[in-house]
Amino acid sequence: MTLKMGFIGFGKSTTIFHLPYVLIRNQYEVKKIYSRTAKPDMEKPYREKNIEFVYELAQLLDDKEISLITICTSHDTHYEFAKACLQHGKNVLVEKPFCFTGDAAKELLELAAVKGLVIMPYQNRRFDSDFLALQEVMDSGRLGKVTEIESHFDYYNPDAPDANSSSRYNGAVYGLGVHLIDQAVSLFGRPEKVYYDIRSVRNSNNADDYFHIELFYSQLKFILKMSHLVKAPYPKFLAHGTNGSFMKYGIDQQEKDLFAGRTPDESGFGEDPQNAYAKIAYSENGNDHQESWTTPKGDYGRIYDLLYETIVHHQPKPVTDEEILTVIEIMERGVNGENPKVLNLQREFPRQ
The missing domain is CATH 3.40.50.720 (NAD(P)-binding Rossmann-like Domain)
Known part of the structure; x- marks a missing residue:
């Protein structure tokens, strides 16, 4: 059909x-x-x-x-x-x-x-290659019990002329933070507490262009950061667990290839260069190991594949209603009110 x-x-x-x-x-x-x-x-x-x-x-x-x-x-x-x-x-x-x-x-x-x-x-960035690499390494068990993950969207762009809108909904949290928050929620669901530091650091007339958000899940903390004032390369993902650590530089290549006019069915589209493969260090049976982890192929079109199965064959939605509401709740509570702040979602804002 x-x-x-x-x-x-x-x-x-x-x-x-x-x-x-x-x-x-x-x-x-x-x-x-x-x-x-x-x-x-x-x-x-x-x-x-x-x-x-x-x-x-x-x-x-x-x-x-x-x-x-x-x-x-x-x-x-x-x-x-x-x-x-x-x-x-x-x-x-x-x-x-x-x-x-x-x-x-x-x-x-x-x-x-x-x-x-x-x-x-x-939510196409659930199918970013760097995020898929993180999931593969976590699933492999090499890191043990993961206790901290850090995810970044960083740029160096110090110029910030007055924007057309200073609405709190037109800043970095709703523009890019939505991706990072959704990735975390897709893995771990609704957090117990959230720490927010959301600011405009380049031009106070504009909406936020910087955020540092921490999602707390029992013994796990997921850190989300975005800034336009990061000159030196910083890892896209860091993860630490009881057995080891994961580090991945470089964002998914799909966007770069798309803007270059390449199409997803071309050979080599979206492939990560080998020097951007993730590095993992872990202990196993008393021995230390270091490995390079081949980046899996990302594919934003998988959202359409899964949506087809939902519409035609009545399979569960790939992005659930609970996930949708959780992501919006985290963003909405973050941009409203004073910053920085800590909110207890379980106690102060229990899901009805």
């Missing part, structure tokens, strides 16, 4: 992070793309693939052949577009962040449930 689908939005998110993966998958057919304005030069190669461009949203929503719509628009439009899609009987995949608030997310999830539809965010 082929799912006919459409897109809302025709910017870099659609053309770089979605279409290259969808167009090589036989289980999907992209029928229509809605854009507010025509972009003839950008549209031409997709029109040649028999994709229709429409400039009235109703032309997409009223198409009864389309059963899935992916939303790739600005953050502040996600809720309204997602609700409209559900009201028109469409399954929905929403670019991150899913919503700004937990209340909005609950409303969409409840509406989808009433209508028997599937809605979830596009």
Whole structure:
């Protein structure tokens, strides 16, 4: 069975992070793309693939052949577009962040449930090669019981002119933190406590551009950091356990290759250079070992594979409702109120 689908939005998110993966998958057919304005030069190669461009949203929503719509628009439009899609009987995949608030997310999830539809965010970085390497090493048992993990999104970009919006929802936490938080939640669920240090360090007129968030799970701490003021290379992931440690430099190569115009079906796409393989040091049977861990192949398209199984074969959603609400709760509580702070989610904010 082929799912006919459409897109809302025709910017870099659609053309770089979605279409290259969808167009090589036989289980999907992209029928229509809605854009507010025509972009003839950008549209031409997709029109040649028999994709229709429409400039009235109703032309997409009223198409009864389309059963899935992916939303790739600005953050502040996600809720309204997602609700409209559900009201028109469409399954929905929403670019991150899913919503700004937990209340909005609950409303969409409840509406989808009433209508028997599937809605979830596009948490593609669950399929980053560096994150997959971390999971493989943890599953191998070489680290023993993991007690601390550190995850980074670091850049060096000291310039920060005034942004168009200083909204707390348009900063680094909702833009990039959503990925790091989701990775942690996908592994360990809802934390017991959260420490926040969320700031704007380059331009106080802008929303946050730095965060240090710590998620506490019993005896495990998951540290999430992002800064635009990191000049020297720093590991993407660090992990320490009772038997050993894991260190991985360098982020997944898919984004770099996509922006270079390469496609996921090309040989060597997304492959990690050998000098970026993870390093692990561990003890086993009284002996010390050091190993290089080959980076597994990442594939953002796996989100679409799993979503297909959910829609067509009624398999569990790859990103559960509980995970969706937990990620939004952590972000929403972090950007509101004073910083730094520590919140006890189990005592102060028990999940109803």
